[in-house]
Amino acid sequence: MRITAGTVADGIREQLFTVGDIPGVLWTPAAGSGPRPLVLIGHGGGQHKKGWEVVSRAFPYVTACGFAVAAIDAPGTGDRPEHPEIRRLVALIDERKAAGEPFGPALPALYETVAAELIPNWQTTLDALQKLDSVGDSQPVGYYGLSAAGESGIRLVAAEPRITAAVLGLMACDWLLDTAARITIPVEYLLQWDDEGNPRDSVMKLFDALGSAEKTLHANPGGHFRIPPFEIDSSIRFFARHLGGAGVPSSS
Amino acid sequence: MRITAGTVADGIREQLFTVGDIPGVLWTPAAGSGPRPLVLIGHGGGQHKKGWEVVSRAFPYVTACGFAVAAIDAPGTGDRPEHPEIRRLVALIDERKAAGEPFGPALPALYETVAAELIPNWQTTLDALQKLDSVGDSQPVGYYGLSAAGESGIRLVAAEPRITAAVLGLMACDWLLDTAARITIPVEYLLQWDDEGNPRDSVMKLFDALGSAEKTLHANPGGHFRIPPFEIDSSIRFFARHLGGAGVPSSS
Numbered sequence: 001m002r003i004t005a006g007t008v009a010d011g012i013r014e015q016l017f018t019v020g021d022i023p024g025v026l027w028t029p030a031a032g033s034g035p036r037p038l039v040l041i042g043h044g045g046g047q048h049k050k051g052w053e054v055v056s057r058a059f060p061y062v063t064a065c066g067f068a069v070a071a072i073d074a075p076g077t078g079d080r081p082e083h084p085e086i087r088r089l090v091a092l093i094d095e096r097k098a099a100g101e102p103f104g105p106a107l108p109a110l111y112e113t114v115a116a117e118l119i120p121n122w123q124t125t126l127d128a129l130q131k132l133d134s135v136g137d138s139q140p141v142g143y144y145g146l147s148a149a150g151e152s153g154i155r156l157v158a159a160e161p162r163i164t165a166a167v168l169g170l171m172a173c174d175w176l177l178d179t180a181a182r183i184t185i186p187v188e189y190l191l192q193w194d195d196e197g198n199p200r201d202s203v204m205k206l207f208d209a210l211g212s213a214e215k216t217l218h219a220n221p222g223g224h225f226r227i228p229p230f231e232i233d234s235s236i237r238f239f240a241r242h243l244g245g246a247g248v249p250s251s252s
Numbered sequence: 253m254r255i256t257a258g259t260v261a262d263g264i265r266e267q268l269f270t271v272g273d274i275p276g277v278l279w280t281p282a283a284g285s286g287p288r289p290l291v292l293i294g295h296g297g298g299q300h301k302k303g304w305e306v307v308s309r310a311f312p313y314v315t316a317c318g319f320a321v322a323a324i325d326a327p328g329t330g331d332r333p334e335h336p337e338i339r340r341l342v343a344l345i346d347e348r349k350a351a352g353e354p355f356g357p358a359l360p361a362l363y364e365t366v367a368a369e370l371i372p373n374w375q376t377t378l379d380a381l382q383k384l385d386s387v388g389d390s391q392p393v394g395y396y397g398l399s400a401a402g403e404s405g406i407r408l409v410a411a412e413p414r415i416t417a418a419v420l421g422l423m424a425c426d427w428l429l430d431t432a433a434r435i436t437i438p439v440e441y442l443l444q445w446d447d448e449g450n451p452r453d454s455v456m457k458l459f460d461a462l463g464s465a466e467k468t469l470h471a472n473p474g475g476h477f478r479i480p481p482f483e484i485d486s487s488i489r490f491f492a493r494h495l496g497g498a499g500v501p502s503s504s
Contacts, residue, residue: 208445213473214480215472215473216470216472217445217471218468218470220467228468233489234489237485241482
């Protein structure tokens, strides 16, 4: 791991890093040292490691819970080079969307292509992060990812025993039912009631498939991107409960 | 209103009261005085005002949020006299249940009979409570009720503008869809994924019908009575957000 930049603002230390060719970012409390629970945050489709939906979770996780939080660019996004096959599949899907046609096998093919790199990327990154004094390998690890990062999250959580609690959701992916059934850790699972691209029945089918004894579905009105802010607080409580930490958001 | 008994334990003052022939109980913080937000808690079918599902919510609402909390016995329960018509309908429903037959019109008839007294009872009780120094009429009011108390809760919340936030759920009552549509206050709505008596599709239909801009569905695995303890904490946050109050449960 190579730290390429470091800044401190509002009590949060931000460190940009690379692990091989994987670009990532680590946020930790500016004050204090030593190992702490880690939350990995996946970004949505077409976004990147410092997109708003990552940062809006990462900052309160650091300040309210004292967690370390890390994000990486998925293949073909952010600071990573263009990925011709991903670009081809995205263009194909966009074309079909514009024509009002079903995506067909292009959608699972896109996710499969991303996951083939992203899942090992996350695991390599986790190996490297756990060697840092500010993270360590003795503390629990959580994962947060919705939409495209929910899709890869299901795969990652099923494959990676170091992750012991996850917030997932906003995706209808029938091809993941068997993978979801292998997950047994506590899951908070989000659904947007009026999500145009992800019919609620399909999203619930994936929730139903999760093998976890503790799984809780939170459904709210509105489209794909309209998750209410109180769900960020809820995820703080969820991770505080399962990973440890104070878990008192500054807003309450 | 007549206070018939009063005790203090664990920082909570408990006062039994009657308003006319309505028996009730009021819990307030033992320390402190003056007006405060009030939460009304309805009890489930066959239970009473001091049943476990009432007390397990009431006590943390008082100690974590500083709220006043009140409960009353529904007609035919607790300290109220036998109610022949309710007894007849319950017996009829129990008979059909034992025979594995559908309840037919007996179920809505039972709820209708209870509501005809219970809704005005709640309103009379609220009038009386708001005259107390420890409650007052300047503070917001919430309602918590699941199952049978969710059914009457939908009716009460739709009828009573003083109630500005409610936790409801655990009921499949197709006859309440129009009533639910008239509700516009924030609602936290609970569903048990494997609730034998309340099929999830019907429970969700009622959630879908709610006219509220802020409504949030929490679904958890297990049968009717297996609501996970973290949902009590969640209801504390919900009421703290909408009624005011600290909202920091002692368990976190």
